[in-house]
Amino acid sequence: MEMAKQETYDIMAVCLLAGKIMLQSGAETYRVEDTMMRIASSFGAYQSHPYVTPTGILFSVEGNEPTKTKLIRIVERTTDLEKVAQVNGISRRISAGEFTIEEAYKELKKIGESGSPYSLWIHVLAAAVSSGCFLIMFQGEWRDFFPAFITGGLGFLSLLYFHQLVPIKFFSEFSASLLIGLQALFFVSTGIGGELDKIIIGSVMPLVPGLLITNAVRDLMAGHLISGLAKGADAFLTAFAIGAGIAVIFSFF
Amino acid sequence: MTIVEQIITSFIASAAFVIIFNGPKRSLFHCGLVGMIGWMFYFLLETNGVDMVLATVIASFTIAIASQYFAKKYKTPVIIYSVAGIIPLVPGGIAYNAMRSFVENDYNLAINLAAKAFMISGSIAIGLVFSEVINQIIRKSKLKTIVNKTH
Numbered sequence: 001m002e003m004a005k006q007e008t009y010d011i012m013a014v015c016l017l018a019g020k021i022m023l024q025s026g027a028e029t030y031r032v033e034d035t036m037m038r039i040a041s042s043f044g045a046y047q048s049h050p051y052v053t054p055t056g057i058l059f060s061v062e063g064n065e066p067t068k069t070k071l072i073r074i075v076e077r078t079t080d081l082e083k084v085a086q087v088n089g090i091s092r093r094i095s096a097g098e099f100t101i102e103e104a105y106k107e108l109k110k111i112g113e114s115g116s117p118y119s120l121w122i123h124v125l126a127a128a129v130s131s132g133c134f135l136i137m138f139q140g141e142w143r144d145f146f147p148a149f150i151t152g153g154l155g156f157l158s159l160l161y162f163h164q165l166v167p168i169k170f171f172s173e174f175s176a177s178l179l180i181g182l183q184a185l186f187f188v189s190t191g192i193g194g195e196l197d198k199i200i201i202g203s204v205m206p207l208v209p210g211l212l213i214t215n216a217v218r219d220l221m222a223g224h225l226i227s228g229l230a231k232g233a234d235a236f237l238t239a240f241a242i243g244a245g246i247a248v249i250f251s252f253f
Numbered sequence: 254m255t256i257v258e259q260i261i262t263s264f265i266a267s268a269a270f271v272i273i274f275n276g277p278k279r280s281l282f283h284c285g286l287v288g289m290i291g292w293m294f295y296f297l298l299e300t301n302g303v304d305m306v307l308a309t310v311i312a313s314f315t316i317a318i319a320s321q322y323f324a325k326k327y328k329t330p331v332i333i334y335s336v337a338g339i340i341p342l343v344p345g346g347i348a349y350n351a352m353r354s355f356v357e358n359d360y361n362l363a364i365n366l367a368a369k370a371f372m373i374s375g376s377i378a379i380g381l382v383f384s385e386v387i388n389q390i391i392r393k394s395k396l397k398t399i400v401n402k403t404h
Contacts, residue, residue, distance in 0.1 A: 026274070028332060081276040081333045088330050116275050126272035133266035136258060137292065138346055156273075197353075201346045205266075206273055210340040214332070217378040221385070243352035250356045 005065055010101045011043045012061055016072055017108045019050065019057050022087050025080035026211055029219045029227040032057075035091045039104070042095045054230045079211055086111045120160070127206040128153030135202030140195060144202075147184065147193035152203035155180035159207060170241045173207060177245025180204055185253060200246060209238040256293075263292035267337040276333050283323045284337035291316035291338040305369070306376045309342055313380025316342075321388055335381065344373040 015036040022032045033050045040048040040061060047062035054077065060069040087108065094104050118126075131152020132145045140148070159176035166172065184200045187193035212235035220228030267288020268281045276284060295312035299305060316338030324331035351366035 026332075027330065031330060031332075079274045081271070081274050081330075081336070083275070085277050085280075085329045085333060089328075092328070117278060118272055118275065123273055126269040130266045130269035130273070133262035133269070134341070134345075136262040137266060137296075137341060197346075197349070201349050204349070205340070205345055206270075208340070208343050208345055210270075210343050211274060211332075211336050213343065213374065213377070214336055214339050214381065217381060218332075218385075221378075221382050239348065243348065246349065247352055247356040250353055 004063070007101070008045060008061055008063055008065070008068055010105070011040055011045050012059060012068065012070055014043070014101055014105050014108065015039050015048070015050070016057060016059055016070060017105065017112065018087050018091060019052065019059070020072055020074065021108065021112045022084055023052060023054070023057065023074050024077055025083040025087075026077065026215070027084045027087075028215050028222075029053075029224040030222040031084075031088075035087065039091055039094050042097070043101060052224075053227055054234070080116065082117050083111055083114075123160075124153050124157045127156030130206060131155075131203045134205045135198055138198060138201055140198035140202065144193050144195060144199055147187035148199050148202040151180055151183040151187065151199060152206055154183060155203050156206045170237060173238055173241035174245045176207060177204060177242040178248055179245075181246045181249030185249060204242055204246070207238070207242050209235040212238065259296050260289060260293060263296075263341060264289040266341060267292075270340050271333070271337050274336065276337070277329065280323070280327065280329060280333055283327070284334055287316055287319045287323065287334045287338040288341060290319050292341045295342060306372050309373050309376040310380045310383075312342055313339065313377045314384050315380075317381045317384030321384065339377060339381075342373075342377055344370040347373065 018039055019032050019036045022035060029052050032052045036050040036052075036057075036059065037048055040046075045061045045063065049060045049062075051058040054074065056071060056073050058069065058071050060067055090099075090104065090107055090111070093099060099107065116123075128149045132149040135144055135148040136142070155176050158179045159172055162172035162175045163169070180203045181200060184193065184196055184203065187199060188196045193199050212231050216228050216231035216235055218228075219225075219231060264285040268285035270288070271281055271284040291312045294315050295308050298308035298311060317335060320331050320334030320338060323329075323334045347366050347370040351363050351370055354360070354363035354366060
């Protein structure tokens with residue numbers, strides 16, 4: 001009896017860790033719930049009920065003993081698709097019966113503690129390159145490529161820096177887009193850049209909440225109304241922060 | 254010339270976005286491909302006079318199908334591919350112009366543009382959902398044929 005009880009708790013720990021990593025890395029709600037249920041049932045807990053919201057996970061397992069329920073809080077959310085893919089892979093292997101409970105826990109722990117697969121400078125470079133490319137995609141001139149490259153890169157770097165300084169998303173996004181506006185204004189007024197609008201639109205793209213929008217819609221359609229609305233609100237707030245930052249530039253100049 | 258330019262930049266931009274989102278290295282190429290396919294559908298339709306909203310629906314539908322194909326083939330979550338494809342379609346330019354009009358006190362134009370941005374976001378969603386529905390129908394109909402065979 002005591003053994004079985006402990007095992008149920010161990011299964012729950014594995015499921016919750018997997019769910020936590022996925023949710024923090026930006027997976028869709030239905031995927032998190034599905035993964036948790038799959039892991040639980042492949043370890044023998046056939047009756048489980050995960051309830052996932054963007055800010056916390058409730059997980060309950062029914063068995064012969066009284067039902068056990070655990071709650072964990074999710075505070076920090078980032079985007080790390082590599083981790084989503086990795087946990088997904090682990091869950092597949094658990095379903096195939098390749099892991100014991102302890103092994104699975106250890107593997108998941110390793111994934112949770114691993115850092116980003118790319119260094120900071122690769123991130124900034126990617127943001128810079130994509131800003132330049134978006135400028136061309138939105139019918140900008142090639143001579144504006146360089147200003148958009150610099151503006152987008154520095155804007156993204158400042159987003160990361162401000163977020164470290166004050167961990168309030170709205171503030172860091174607002175400041176980053178303010179800086180992007182200032183830089184674009186500088187490039188245009190010195191004659192290096194041509195079209196102010198195009199440069200700003202291109203450079204703002206790395207800040208755009210594309211993942212959140214897609215996730216919000218998928219959650220809503222899958223019937224996860226609370227998660228969908230919460231993510232939609234998050235996306236709207238981000239869009240508003242970016243817009244407000246740019247708006248400040250326009251109202252002054 | 255513009256088409257070559259668009260193909261190359263949309264590929265690079267989508268792949269670069271996956272790097273920003275910490276996507277798996279081995280799927281970078283495929284994500285770039287998905288983004289490129291979606292953007293080319295949108296771009297060609299839009300430049301040939303198709304309405305922006307309809308062009309977005311078709312493009313996002315194509316993106317969703319391509320992402321589901323890659324997700325099945327490489328056994329990775331579908332979101333990795335669909336996000337890369339969706340990003341270029343997000344109406345950043347229109348939302349920007351709407352914001353600008355608001356600040357410049359041109360509310361008529363601002364509301365106009367904001368409504369358009371909202372419509373386009375909605376059509377991205379519709380395209381994604383359509384393909385999801387079709388995917389499920391195909392899966393279920395397959396299941397039925399299997400059941401019928403075994404009986």
